[in-house]
Amino acid sequence: MYKDLREYIALVDGIGALRRIDGADPRFEIGGITEVAAGSPEQPALLFDNIKGFPAGFRIFSNATTSSQRAALALGLDPGLRPIDALKAWKERRSKLTMLPPVEVKEAPFMQNVQIGADVDLHRFPVPTWHKKDGGPYIGSGSLVVTGDPGSDWVNASIYRVQVHARNRVTVQFDHLGRHGAIIAKRYWDQGQPCPIVIVNGQDPSLFISGFEYLPEGASEYDFAGAIKGQSIEIIRGPRTGLPIPAHAEIILEGKLLPPSEVTLPEGPFGEFTGYYAADARPAPVMDVEAVYYRDNPILFGSPPLKPPRFHFGLPFRAAGIWGNLEAAGVTDIVGAWQHVSQLMTVIALKQRYAGHAKRAAMIAGANSYMGRIVVVVDEDVDPSNLADVMWAVTTRCEPSEAVDIVRNAWSSSLDPRIPPEARAVGATSHSKMLIDACKPFAWKDAYPPSSALMPDEAAEIADKWKHALNPQK
Ligand SMILES: Cc1cc2nc3c(=O)[nH]c(=O)nc-3n(C[C@H](O)[C@H](O)[C@H](O)COP(=O)(O)O)c2cc1C
Ligand SMILES: [Mn+2]
Numbered sequence: 001m002y003k004d005l006r007e008y009i010a011l012v013d014g015i016g017a018l019r020r021i022d023g024a025d026p027r028f029e030i031g032g033i034t035e036v037a038a039g040s041p042e043q044p045a046l047l048f049d050n051i052k053g054f055p056a057g058f059r060i061f062s063n064a065t066t067s068s069q070r071a072a073l074a075l076g077l078d079p080g081l082r083p084i085d086a087l088k089a090w091k092e093r094r095s096k097l098t099m100l101p102p103v104e105v106k107e108a109p110f111m112q113n114v115q116i117g118a119d120v121d122l123h124r125f126p127v128p129t130w131h132k133k134d135g136g137p138y139i140g141s142g143s144l145v146v147t148g149d150p151g152s153d154w155v156n157a158s159i160y161r162v163q164v165h166a167r168n169r170v171t172v173q174f175d176h177l178g179r180h181g182a183i184i185a186k187r188y189w190d191q192g193q194p195c196p197i198v199i200v201n202g203q204d205p206s207l208f209i210s211g212f213e214y215l216p217e218g219a220s221e222y223d224f225a226g227a228i229k230g231q232s233i234e235i236i237r238g239p240r241t242g243l244p245i246p247a248h249a250e251i252i253l254e255g256k257l258l259p260p261s262e263v264t265l266p267e268g269p270f271g272e273f274t275g276y277y278a279a280d281a282r283p284a285p286v287m288d289v290e291a292v293y294y295r296d297n298p299i300l301f302g303s304p305p306l307k308p309p310r311f312h313f314g315l316p317f318r319a320a321g322i323w324g325n326l327e328a329a330g331v332t333d334i335v336g337a338w339q340h341v342s343q344l345m346t347v348i349a350l351k352q353r354y355a356g357h358a359k360r361a362a363m364i365a366g367a368n369s370y371m372g373r374i375v376v377v378v379d380e381d382v383d384p385s386n387l388a389d390v391m392w393a394v395t396t397r398c399e400p401s402e403a404v405d406i407v408r409n410a411w412s413s414s415l416d417p418r419i420p421p422e423a424r425a426v427g428a429t430s431h432s433k434m435l436i437d438a439c440k441p442f443a444w445k446d447a448y449p450p451s452s453a454l455m456p457d458e459a460a461e462i463a464d465k466w467k468h469a470l471n472p473q474k
Pocket of ligand 2: 180182216
């Protein structure tokens, strides 16, 4: 498996999925190219060099894991797997992972270049302004934010966006106060102390995936990344904070997150994963950047939120979580789970065994679908990862007057663009969810007009057997 981001980029290049781009402008253009590439059929990863206004070698890597193939590669799965099989393989591995704590090493390449105190200058990096109406440049669009609990040895390392405001000032944005970074920071602030903090940019993709996982309080994303790789993450201790830092990362910011009672800065707006700006600039905690370390020819890792279906991860990892939730709740015969429209629509495929089986799955999936307004349940002959097939089932098996339910006051967030202004003003961010039962009605499913189409496994077998004739160029 890859040791660091550079080895991962070489693997991506090896499967022909890397494009190199010279001369782009970090203000809007790199974001624009990233969005166009993420929406194109090949969805290539991008390595920008000779960035306008910056020395050669100061690079930016984007669209790291946006295709299903590269999401599989990042997990160490065969990138040739069909997406639904890759997600299934991940769901199975994920349920059996053993957390693996990091190991300390003596040296880190990012100590090749050190800026301390008055030397700190984030403007030396080509920090992109990703979208046109963004409030400023974001060095953290996929960076790990590392904090340590003052009362225990819990180290949290998850992803929160980081905006640059001045040469040594950035803000960190917690979506809500339940974020682990926010919980830990508050424990320092309540004692009148700033919170020691490290921002890690250009970590390897196992840490990017881990930083997005919902882990329980007290669990470390470093241990989960080690479990993904089957090998401990190598760390060194930050000279100022003592916090563990992945030794092979590219660019590190070390310092303190100041108590908001002392200072905040207006953060955002920032284009969100829904494809909107749901919130205007809001006050956010400020990090005083005391030191910056970076590798020679550093690679800034960027994963800006983009209009759906473009998403940070080409496999819907949250759907793997929901699939696991269904099994844990005792719902049998689930054959697949997927999310479309960047997590905003959840689909479950199952083999109906009893009346109410499909609705049972729909309710559990709906309860756990963050911000998702649409949940669909389909029979086992429908591939949940294929949106056209899912809509075929909806239009030919679902009688809306009988098989659609609306659940009110369900889980969404302030990022939801359809929360009405008056609700948003009082912090009410719930929405309703439509549960669509697109399965054949259980009572007469065996008398349902038979489908003329191949079963998905039959289609896959034929595609494999005749691939030379069907895709002569490959
Ligand atoms: C690219 C990317 C950007 C994200 N940006 C934010 C953010 O700005 N604020 C936030 O609270 N969560 C953000 N998230 C979601 C969190 O990383 C995710 O929910 C994580 O599980 C939170 O970890 P925690 O439980 O340790 O707080 C982002 C996720 C990704 C993949
Ligand atoms: Mn956490």
